Amino acid sequence: MQSTGIARIFAATQNSAIAFAGVDFGTIIMICIACVLLYLAIVKGFEPLLLMPIAFGMLLANMPGANIMHNEMFVGTGNEEHFVMNFSDILHNGGLFDLLYLGVKLGIYPSLIFMGIGAMTDFSPLISNPKSLLLGAAAQLGVFTAFLGALALGFTMNEAMSIGIIGGADGPTAILVTKTLAPMLLPAIAIAAYSYMALIPIIQPPIMKLLTTKKERSIKMENLRQVSKTEKIIFPIAVSIIVALIVPDAVPLVGMLMLGNLFKESGVADRLSNTAQNELCNIVTIFLGVTVGATASADSFLKLKTLYIILLGLCAFCFSTAGGVLFGKLMCKVTKGKINPLIGSAGVSAVPMAARVSQVVGQKENPTNYLLMHAMGPNVAGVIGSAVAAGVFLTMAKFLG
Template sequence: MEAILNFIQQTGFYQFGVGDNWKCLIMIVVSFILMYLAVVKKFEPMLLVTIAFGMLITNLPGADMYHEALFAGGHVDWAAFGDAAVTKGLIDYLYLGVKLGIYPCLIFMGVGAMTDFGPLIANPKSLLLGAAAQLGIFMTFVGCNLSGQFTPQEAASIGIIGGADGPTAIFVTTKLAPQLLGPIAVAAYSYMALVPVIQPPIMRALTTKAEREIVMKPLRVVSKKEKVIFPIVVTVFVALLVPSAAPLIACLMLGNLFKEAGVVDRLSKTVQNELINIVTIFLGISVGATATASTFLAGKTLLIMAMGVVAFGFGTAGGVLLAKFMNLFLKEKINPLIGSAGVSAVPMAARVSQVEGQKANPANFLLMHAMGPNVAGVIGSAIAAGVLMALFG
């Protein structure tokens, strides 16, 4: 009888009634909602499925896959990892790739290998739109810093959500505010998935129908030489300008060089497929597992989620408004809708520009034009991250 009672007390069903474990039920419901958005609504499924599943397993009492004590204060307790008497779970080991900044850089390498910088090279003005869309990062940083609720390091980590770049948000947060990694990562990836929902109302509010109907001329053809030289030049320039951003930019441009060089097809295909897919699984599950009930169900977390929406809004508005301003001086007008693609959710933000442009004018084709600011936004968010790490690291 004692053995049976001991078995019952070890089950997760029993442990839901112990202490504050009832809060885990709330997090399990949140994970189900994220899975619904990913599977049914198809909002960034490759990311949300893994994050939601990580969130699910970490909040199952008794599973012991992730132990927050091993990462107390945002730092890895290496002594505990080397102690055989200390319980360690599968996610604890996978999470080291996040803490050490390995996964974000490898993700960037895959993104680089799948990205065509041709639209940006063909229309250098789009670099300004990508830069303007980083407004969300700095406005949110200022707001969080002035609120008195966050340290400058925490404010910088929250602000980077406005770049719509999950790997960059994780990379910055592990350096500046590791204790907030779970909420910030979940917010960043959740809002990336909701770009098609968040951006259109802002885009329509800031533009007239006539502006949305503007048809842009086809972009010039970019030579292979330009495409090969571009990642090398960007790596050197950005690494010298903002050394803190060098790991992200170097991996992004190395992946792109694999793609454009044309002599390392095996490496390019591996980075585009097997490598990024494997790392996405590990990253998503690890990040989701940090969303424990004790960490996530706190007032500061809810404020982070709210500020994430603000960051996305300012980022979208910054690109659109700069495009409108540039039109005051340009003979060949820019459709302001492509400015919203300056947030670095590639290629989702560019697709949103295309959809909104065709709603206003069915003959409009903005996708390739929007890809310019979109890929510029990836570079811009990495530079912004480097600036914030240099200032507050």
């Protein structure tokens, strides 16, 4: 009995020695990056709900000997001409994060998060002012700018589309597109997307001030009209039908977004709405974060491509903000000064952070200005716009083979 105990202790010690020996320079760097991200999430408050699980997933997956995530099970080793994911191998030999990552790989988590977002979103500002849909579309400029920039830097078509979607300022959308088109880039793209979303209050104001005059920033807008309950119920149904007919590949995201909103607005499914907003959304966020972070191994993350992705992501956010503001200026001229161009910057999909930035910048110029509800129109339009842009890229990928 005593000898058995000694043998177990010896085996554990031997395994610890092997794990320690597996610590290389790349592993140390990844652990340091994970700790920096944890610092930004906890101390600085940068998107903590997702950046924290992403960072901790990265930390655990890079622990030598942990064996909780095996990227090769999902993307291959790079030597296969046509890699096919083996579910049996994952179920029998996969670690904890391998099993949870199936929710990402199969596109389940991003769609469920969109249902939660829909249940938390009020589309009244968009319904009340349909013109704000154009501002949400204009703010997708960064998506296609980053896409073209990535192609110019030598990325493949699929990789460029995955990088471009960062400009939509929507993490789940970026994850859904990337896991389908360029899974090896998922860690860098996810971290870039969520990091820049957290930095919107820093990135956007200088661009907004550069492209507008003090007079434009001081424009007060008329109150929005009241939206009836019937309109609120018809809206998610109508949007789902229209998107399904025009861009079928956007249905998983837009459809679930609208289902969540229908739960909220119908008034007869409060339990479903509350679950989608809270318990379900929180659980899926944890699973999504830790598994996406776990894909960030040294061999896939510590590359020159990662630096390019981070730079292109910043450009995408800047061009998206500029696109929305410039189109807002155009609408300001067409309406003879009835629209404040600042609300165009809210056309990116970061709800409600981008709308709050429009409010803050506008109120600094005119303390009596209240742009928040007006900015929420382009903001929620941006959610739909980024999902549609994702559907366009996925459709393009199918046709291009």
